[in-house]
Amino acid sequence: MARLIVISGPSGAGKGTLIKRVMSCLPGLRLSVSATTRGRRAGERHGREYYFLNRSEFERRIEEGRFLEWAAYTGNLYGTPGKAVRDHLEAGRDVILEIELEGAKKVLSQCRDAVMVYIMPPSLEELERRLRGRGTESEEAILDRLGRAKEEMGEVEARVAEGLPPLHYVIVNDKVNRASDELARIIERIRIKDEQADH
Structure with a gap:
């Protein structure tokens, strides 16, 4: 059984770093690339970190129902393209989504087997130090990001x-090695439970 693993947390918490580390050590994981209207940061590539869309294109895709979820965050739009996620899950591959909390709640309400x-x-x-x-x-x-983070963390x-619900696990990212090991153990435990349930 393939799982949707939803990783959420405030901007600057280190989600992307932990995901990269876990994906390098656990086989069979796919990262869902989100779409956004925010500008690219240095070193980012279209289709790798995000699909960078202008606002009118993003809104057109909303109208066409092409997002599993979407939300406005700090003045920009972010969304999860639904087709790629469904294709990976149907092919038996676990999918990681890196999304903000409101989007995570929407996904969990639609995908009962998702883990957050x-x-x-x-x-x-x-x-604040990381963001600066x-x-x-x-x-x-x-x-703005700090204000949202304070609300969300509360x-x-x-x-x-x-x-x-919908929280299944919370990891404090105080040390990257420890936090990435904890995330990898969580995913491995989920996989073991799923294998046992399939037999």
Whole structure:
């Protein structure tokens, strides 16, 4: 059984770094490439980090129902192309989605077998240091991302305390090696459970 593994967390939590490390050590994982209207950062390529679309093209794809989910985040649109995800799952490949929390909730409401892993930064101060260290965003964008992160992290902490879905796992990314090992172990446990259920 192929699984949809939803990785969420605030911008700057280290989701992309952890995903790259896990994909390099676990076979059979596919990363769903999201679409966005935000501008490219240095070193990013269309189709690798994101499908970079202008707003009118993105909105056309929304109207055509081509996204599994989409959301507005910090003034830009982000979405998950549905066809590629379905194709991988139907072929028996596990798919990782790296999306923001609202998008993750939408996916989990549609895909009951999806598993969600939330990546938490060790603190808001560390998150701010990481965002500023990128050197790619304006002061306004950084403050917007920090405000959203504070809200989101508060919601996640409340859900964990109350044992509420849709959170299945929370990883604090304080040390990349430890956090990526934890993510790999989670995915391996899911795969073992699925194999046992299939027999």
